[in-house]
Amino acid sequence: MSDIRIVPLGxxxxxxxxxxxxxMGGKNIMFDCGMHMGYNDxxxxxxxxxxxxxxxxxxxxxxxxxxxxxxxxxCGALPYFTEMCGYNGPIYMTHPTKAICPVLxxxxxxxxxxxxxxxxFFTSQMIKDCMRKVITVNLHQCVKVDDQLExxxxxxxxxxxxxxxHVRVGHQSVVYTGDYNMTPDxxxxxxxxxxxxxxxLITESTYATTIRDxxxxxxxxxxxxxxxxxxRDGKVLIPVFALGRAQELCILLESYWERMNLxxxxxxxxxxxxxxxxxxxxxxxxxxxxxxxxxxHRNMFDFKHIKAFDRSYIDQPGPMIVFATxxxxxxxLSLQIFKxxxxxxxxxxxxxxxxxxGTIGHKVLSGTKKIEIxxxxxxxxxxxxxMSFSAHADAKGIMQLIQxxxxxxxxxVHGEAxxxxxxxxxxxxxxxxHCYMPANGETVAIATTxxxxxxMSSLLFKRALEESIGAPPSxxxxxxxxxxxxxxxxxxxxxxxxxxxxxxxxxxxxxGLTRHKLKFSQTLTLDGHFLPDSNILELLTTSINKxxxxxxxxxxxxxxxxxxxxxxxxxxxxxxxxxxLVNLTWELQDxxxxxxxxxNLVRTIPRALIMT
Amino acid sequence: MDDDDDxxxxxxxxxxxxxxxxxxxxxxxxxxxxxxxxxxxxQTLANKRELSLLTLPTKITNKEITGGRDFKxxxxxxxxxxxxxxxxxxxxxxxxxxxxxxxxxxxxxxxxSPDLLVEIASSIVPPLPHHKECETARSQCITHIDYWKSxxxxxxLLLGSNSPPDDGHxxxxxxxxxxxxxxxxxxxxxLHDALYFGSPHQIVLCSGNYGEILVVxxxxxxxxxxxxxxxxxxxxxxxxxxxxxxIIGTLSxxxxxxxxxxxxxxxxxxxxxxxTTFHSSQYLTLTISPYNDRLLGYSGLHPGxxxxxxxxxxxxxxxxxxxxxxxxxESVKVHGHIWHQSxxxxxxxxxSDGGLHMWQYNE
Numbered sequence: 001m002s003d004i005r006i007v008p009l010g011x012x013x014x015x016x017x018x019x020x021x022x023x024m025g026g027k028n029i030m031f032d033c034g035m036h037m038g039y040n041d042x043x044x045x046x047x048x049x050x051x052x053x054x055x056x057x058x059x060x061x062x063x064x065x066x067x068x069x070x071x072x073x074x075c076g077a078l079p080y081f082t083e084m085c086g087y088n089g090p091i092y093m094t095h096p097t098k099a100i101c102p103v104l105x106x107x108x109x110x111x112x113x114x115x116x117x118x119x120x121f122f123t124s125q126m127i128k129d130c131m132r133k134v135i136t137v138n139l140h141q142c143v144k145v146d147d148q149l150e151x152x153x154x155x156x157x158x159x160x161x162x163x164x165x166h167v168r169v170g171h172q173s174v175v176y177t178g179d180y181n182m183t184p185d186x187x188x189x190x191x192x193x194x195x196x197x198x199x200x201l202i203t204e205s206t207y208a209t210t211i212r213d214x215x216x217x218x219x220x221x222x223x224x225x226x227x228x229x230x231x232r233d234g235k236v237l238i239p240v241f242a243l244g245r246a247q248e249l250c251i252l253l254e255s256y257w258e259r260m261n262l263x264x265x266x267x268x269x270x271x272x273x274x275x276x277x278x279x280x281x282x283x284x285x286x287x288x289x290x291x292x293x294x295x296x297h298r299n300m301f302d303f304k305h306i307k308a309f310d311r312s313y314i315d316q317p318g319p320m321i322v323f324a325t326x327x328x329x330x331x332x333l334s335l336q337i338f339k340x341x342x343x344x345x346x347x348x349x350x351x352x353x354x355x356x357x358g359t360i361g362h363k364v365l366s367g368t369k370k371i372e373i374x375x376x377x378x379x380x381x382x383x384x385x386x387m388s389f390s391a392h393a394d395a396k397g398i399m400q401l402i403q404x405x406x407x408x409x410x411x412x413v414h415g416e417a418x419x420x421x422x423x424x425x426x427x428x429x430x431x432x433x434h435c436y437m438p439a440n441g442e443t444v445a446i447a448t449t450x451x452x453x454x455x456m457s458s459l460l461f462k463r464a465l466e467e468s469i470g471a472p473p474s475x476x477x478x479x480x481x482x483x484x485x486x487x488x489x490x491x492x493x494x495x496x497x498x499x500x501x502x503x504x505x506x507x508x509x510x511x512g513l514t515r516h517k518l519k520f521s522q523t524l525t526l527d528g529h530f531l532p533d534s535n536i537l538e539l540l541t542t543s544i545n546k547x548x549x550x551x552x553x554x555x556x557x558x559x560x561x562x563x564x565x566x567x568x569x570x571x572x573x574x575x576x577x578x579x580x581l582v583n584l585t586w587e588l589q590d591x592x593x594x595x596x597x598x599x600n601l602v603r604t605i606p607r608a609l610i611m612t
Numbered sequence: 613m614d615d616d617d618d619x620x621x622x623x624x625x626x627x628x629x630x631x632x633x634x635x636x637x638x639x640x641x642x643x644x645x646x647x648x649x650x651x652x653x654x655q656t657l658a659n660k661r662e663l664s665l666l667t668l669p670t671k672i673t674n675k676e677i678t679g680g681r682d683f684k685x686x687x688x689x690x691x692x693x694x695x696x697x698x699x700x701x702x703x704x705x706x707x708x709x710x711x712x713x714x715x716x717x718x719x720x721x722x723x724x725s726p727d728l729l730v731e732i733a734s735s736i737v738p739p740l741p742h743h744k745e746c747e748t749a750r751s752q753c754i755t756h757i758d759y760w761k762s763x764x765x766x767x768x769l770l771l772g773s774n775s776p777p778d779d780g781h782x783x784x785x786x787x788x789x790x791x792x793x794x795x796x797x798x799x800x801x802x803l804h805d806a807l808y809f810g811s812p813h814q815i816v817l818c819s820g821n822y823g824e825i826l827v828v829x830x831x832x833x834x835x836x837x838x839x840x841x842x843x844x845x846x847x848x849x850x851x852x853x854x855x856x857x858x859i860i861g862t863l864s865x866x867x868x869x870x871x872x873x874x875x876x877x878x879x880x881x882x883x884x885x886x887x888t889t890f891h892s893s894q895y896l897t898l899t900i901s902p903y904n905d906r907l908l909g910y911s912g913l914h915p916g917x918x919x920x921x922x923x924x925x926x927x928x929x930x931x932x933x934x935x936x937x938x939x940x941x942e943s944v945k946v947h948g949h950i951w952h953q954s955x956x957x958x959x960x961x962x963x964s965d966g967g968l969h970m971w972q973y974n975e
Contacts, residue, residue, distance in 0.1 A: 426857065
């Protein structure tokens with residue numbers, strides 16, 4: 001027995017700064033390296049002192065870092081970890097994550113350093129240096145980190161490039177989901193994993209205590225509110241991040257405009273459309289099937305109704321929709337437009353995502369009615385709508401993923417502990433497996449049972465299959481039932497951990513040994529007073545049939561003995577009277593039948609005795 | 613947009629608000645806990661029985677800007693028995709009627725793990741004296757329940773069951789003393805669907821093949837034969853019953869609708885036959901809008917839920933919620949629907965496909 005040890009450095013019973021340290025088979029793997037958006041001090045980053053307190057350097061201690069996707073709560077601390085804390089080992093992520101991650105990191109760095117004046121933050125150069133250390137992985141590609149550590153990525157939905165990772169060290173394995181979504185949306189597919197039966201599934205649980213409203217209804221609400229605003233001549237501002245939900249909403253609006261034949265102008269911040277197009281064209285294989293199918297004749301991201309925005313349009317009269325960055329209204333074009341449009345009650349602000357405390361976006365969502373922007377007091381009269389389009393698995397999705405992967409244990413991260421007892425009970429009742437929810441810094445040790453995979457010879461497999469199903473194996477039926485007993489020899493060659501199960505003949509042929517037959521014999525002496533000679537064979541036949549059901553007992557050619565058809569067991573009468581002697585012989589492979597007969601045969605003959 | 617979006621587009625006009633949830637397994641029973649929550653009961657794939665208390669989306673209940681559109685699982689539990697009905701009492705406890713034996717079970721949130729529901733009490737309810745020998749038989753189980761709390765904090769449960777062979781059995785159970793304080797037997801008469809406390813001393817029920825409305829004065833001696841008030845013209849196997857302070861409504865499994873004035877039960881003031889798509893009694897549901905006695909919600913004989921205005925004759929179907937119908941899935945049935953008590957035109961409905969919908973139709 002050996003343990004897998006897990007300690008969340010972030011996202012343990014919490015949402016934000018995801019960072020899970022897993023130790024198994026002598027390897028230490030760090031899943032995600034995120035930032036907490038709710039803090040401005042050192043609590044913003046995961047607590048790496050857990051590692052540094054061991055006295056080892058980060059890259060001596062950690063064998064690899066694996067990043068699930070580009071959201072800052074999963075990757076935001078990476079430049080800090082590599083460039084400021086000194087980790088120099090391998091970092092794995094998918095191609096889209098590697099492409100988009102630095103864009104968001106740079107965007108966030110600019111907000112924190114350039115706008116809020118924070119110090120001790122990573123620089124643009126650090127982001128670039130950090131990204132140079134990244135090794136990219138493809139979906140379903142087995143990547144060997146070293147001789148023993150192997151990783152494989154699976155599609156997670158959620159955002160472009162998001163992946164779940166299956167990590168294997170020897171016989172132990174762990175799946176880390178990152179954030180995932182079990183229902184497809186307009187631009188991404190749903191998460192999927194094969195039945196890899198890991199020892200542990202570490203799953204996010206953001207919406208574990210939630211039953212999510214359908215995506216279609218969210219979209220419906222979005223379209224309804226937006227359309228109503230335009231019909232009353234209002235303007236709609238949608239602050240977005242450069243990539244992600246913005247593209248999904250654009251696809252939705254584009255098709256709705258087409259369907260309803262609407263003419264209201266829709267604008268997107270200059271530069272963003274091209275950037276989005278670039279990434280989505282580059283990573284089209286990561287989008288959903290519909291987009292992939294239509295891509296050959298039409299790129300869904302080449303929008304017909306959505307045009308590039310020019311700053312002069314801000315004061316243009318009449319209804320319009322504008323997608324503008326940044327998403328939290330803390331600077332840039334979105335803030336500039338907001339300042340102009342906020343005082344007209346006909347207008348609408350739709351916030352499609354989370355806003356960090358301290359940003360204008362957060363203030364507006366908190367219901368503040370007067371906000372000072374650039375030393376000018378702005379009255380917030382426009383209608384404010386918050387519509388969360390974040391794509392996480394809810395309670396049903398988590399159960400679905402457990403059903404797919406069939407793990408032996410489940411560990412919940414990225415959620416609230418106080419509200420997860422029911423989910424824990426449900427997982428336990430439904431799947432009969434343990435479920436853990438450690439807090440940050442708390443270690444969970446999961447005992448695993450080593451399993452050894454054995455290659456069975458085809459001859460032995462055919463024989464075992466025939467014995468278990470009672471008929472020659474067909475081409476279709478080729479799996480042995482769990483209860484099947486296979487008699488063979490385990491062979492381990494040259495100290496390599498590769499074990500084979502072979503027939504006796506295969507083994508002796510392979511190692512050049514002459515085969516010897518081991519024959520057992522036992523003489524039973526019966527009491528002749530109670531056994532008239534003419535009945536001995538008949539009595540023995542009846543007794544054998546009772547002891548070995550389905551046996552076929554035949555008389556030997558000489559007429560003084562019996563043999564069990566299909567076995568090496570024979571019985572011969574050596575002497576009839578006064579004390580009949582029965583010679584019982586059998587070979588090694590029929591030892592169990594021989595033993596049964598020796599132990600029980602005389603008992604089944606009335607009043608017979610073993611004399612010697 | 614795809615063809616799949618047709619329904620969504622049409623819904624923009626028809627619904628003021630629409631929320632659709634896809635649960636792991638179908639909801640078999642639901643009960644509006646308060647204006648902010650709903651109890652739901654269903655069986656999981658592994659045949660586990662799950663009871664949850666869901667908090668309605670805050671977008672609906674408190675209208676905050678950041679209000680969410682999701683149901684929150686406030687508390688839940690895997691329960692060790694099947695149930696026939698749920699009734700919430702005043703202190704956020706739910707009374708469950710066991711479907712395997714004649715017992716009541718009180719469940720509420722665990723004080724140590726507030727998202728877990730735990731059983732805090734249970735009680736065996738005595739059957740009819742001549743059915744004592746089969747006390748544990750499923751046929752003896754309580755199938756209908758209502759609750760009354762008086763101003764002096766007396767709490768009573770109204771329990772209904774059908775003992776073989778079709779003897780309707782009604783009991784009033786005193787929650788404080790955990791004993792039966794009153795009971796009556798409807799000799800050779802089946803008790804249908806729901807029963808109600810009209811007042812502390814008056815109960816309303818529907819029974820027999822003619823769907824008779826029975827109004828029973830509980831101050832009468834035990835086992836007194838109740839007054840039979842009115843009945844349908846034809847016989848039917850099952851009836852749904854709905855009741856407000858002004859109106860009593862019955863609906864047969866063939867779609868025969870009768871409305872009675874609660875002050876005069878002699879004969880219905882409104883009779884008609886509702887259109888039906890199929891004949892079924894399992895999930896037959898009739899409800900009356902808490903805002904307008906003449907607006908009825910009807911499900912179980914049709915793939916959707918239809919809202920009828922009965923101010924005119926014939927009744928006018930003013931809205932059909934067909935969101936539970938799915939193309940290529942004809943067998944999806946509505947398992948029930950309830951009206952929100954304080955938000956006009958807002959209903960919650962459940963389908964056999966695991967769909968739980970909350971919708972507010974446009975007038």
